[in-house]
Amino acid sequence: MNKYIFVSGGVCSSLGKGVAASSLGALLEGRGLNVRMVKCDPYINVDAGTMSPYQHGEVYVTDDGAETDLDLGNYARFTNAPLSKANSITTGQVYDAVIRKEREGRYLGRCVQVIPHITDEIKSRITAAAKEDPDTDVVIVEIGGTVGDIESIPFLEAARQMIHECGRTNALSVHLTLIPEVAGGELKTKPTQHSVKAMQEMGIQPDILICRAPAMLDEATRRKLALFCNMESDAVFTSYNIDTTIYEIPLVFFNQKLDQVILKKMGVESRHAKLDAWHSMMKHFKAQEGVVKIGIVGKYMELHDAYKSVYEALFHAGLANGVRVELCKIDSTPLEDYSKAAGILGKGGQEVDGILVPGGFGQRGINGMVNAARWARENKVPYFGICLGMQIMVIDWGRYVLGLDDADSSEFNQDTKNPVVSLLEDQEDVVNYGGTMRLGKWESLVEKGTLIFAAYGESRISERHRHRYEFSNAYRKDMSGTGLKLTAFTPDGALVECVEWPDHPWGLGVQFHPEFKSKPTAAHPLFRDFIAAVKKKAR
Ligand code: GLN
DSSP states (O other): OOEEEEEEEOSSSOSOHHHHHHHHHHHHHHTTOOEEEEEEEOSSSSSGGGSOHHHHOOOEEOTTOOEEOTHHHHHHHHOOOOOOGGGEEEHHHHHHHHHHHHHTTTTTTOOOOIIIIIHHHHHHHHHHHHHTSTTOOEEEEEEOSOTTOSTTHHHHHHHHHHHHHHOTTTEEEEEEEEOOEETTTEEOOHHHHHHHHHHHHTTOOOSEEEEEESSOOOHHHHHHHHHHTTOOGGGEEEEEOOSSOGGGHHHHHHHTTHHHHHHHHHTOOOOOOOOHHHHHHHHHHHHOOSEEEEEEEESOOSOGGGGHHHHHHHHHHHHHHTSEEEEEEEESGGGGSGGGHHHHHSTTTTOOSEEEEOOOOSSTTHHHHHHHHHHHHHTTOOEEEETHHHHHHHHHIIIIISOOTTOEETTTOTTOSOEEEEOOGGGTTOOOOTTOSEEEEEEEEEOTTSHHHHHHSSSEEEEEEEESOEEOGGGHHHHHHTTOEEEEEOTTSOSEEEEEOSSSSSEEEESSOGGGGOBTTBOOHHHHHHHHHHHHHHO
């Protein structure tokens, strides 16, 4: 029988529930268990695909093309659990499925209700995620929102039912709360007690409490919490503030024996913990020397979460190269005047050692990004373009090497005579915004003797996509004839997947999103090589 761990949150949001759930996943994998991760999101959007990165942060994409919540990115960075559409459950999906069944008459005339129909749909989706792999041992289900929110009630009720049906050794509740500090430095447990009470009112007695606190809670506080929250005395853990990296959290929990206690509660015999990769990652972290500064010239600069996976992947690449990566977020609007580019990016300005242009949609800020690429190309500053960032390289080449002043993407200028980036013909009448993109895993063939081949060390690669526009094949000849290297293609040769600058230390753009596959314990090869080139240049 599969085991389930439901991770809920209380007191307030943004306590790092995703990181806690992922760290738990990492620890259980370290104990040799086969872990699956599921996120339940209470919003009514069917998926995160239609949400603005400004509001909700990055859209994380899976191999099978699901556009999901950014928490799945945490799962991917901390665990080896495979992720697909089955691992992201939203209220929107659940209602959509139930309403469809109702329209098809599949409820046989019964009155369709939140309980049992919505809760049954949630339960069947959670068990379906567990069944994706017959060898699954544990499914960690993170329930979005905060206990007490109206929206999360059906998810908590589904969890309650599953705990009841599976039995307490097969299904646990882990509750994450905040222990605030008031004036005078005193730590307060009352909000946590109320939060656990709210869980109990939902019919769930948490088995494990993880408290976010400024520092490790002392024995007396932990005992007090256990007593008033009706829990065993070994069940209270602290996720204290750390000044290293979130990737130390699995070890922070390990040192408090969180995994041992969970194994005991689940009746799984204890086995040796294998956490070498995490220990060695921390060793790399501590051994980092020097700093390189990466200018990120993108669209959604105000909200850190909007490019979460990109920033994390840069951090991983820093670990792999023994150097700290400083992120310098640059608004592209002032770069629209090219004469100012050097002053903003170079000496006297930000003095960046490398430039990264990440993904994005819509016209705003595009010309500034094109100028950032042009400046990096002309000044031989390492440049990494991701998705939109590759299209920007192509527009720069069109405008300033081919001399086509109006070279553009038809996304930004439908009337241009030179759409060097454009829609494929069969896409042109698409009107629906959800699910109309090249999404998910695609294979590419990589040319030998190129930067991209040097990074991957193989010619057949697979990466994830999320975009509508493509390098326009009408310009292949002119672009490559003037030196732009086209270095990876879809296996049928139809689409360009990677471009590289000639006579340049490292200028590369890819149409896919490598950031989704980078891990702290295994940096993505393209990010790794980009930072290696930056480090060499910065010396
Ligand atoms: N807006 C571009 C497109 O749709 C790039 C998308 C992206 O960067 N993810 O093709």
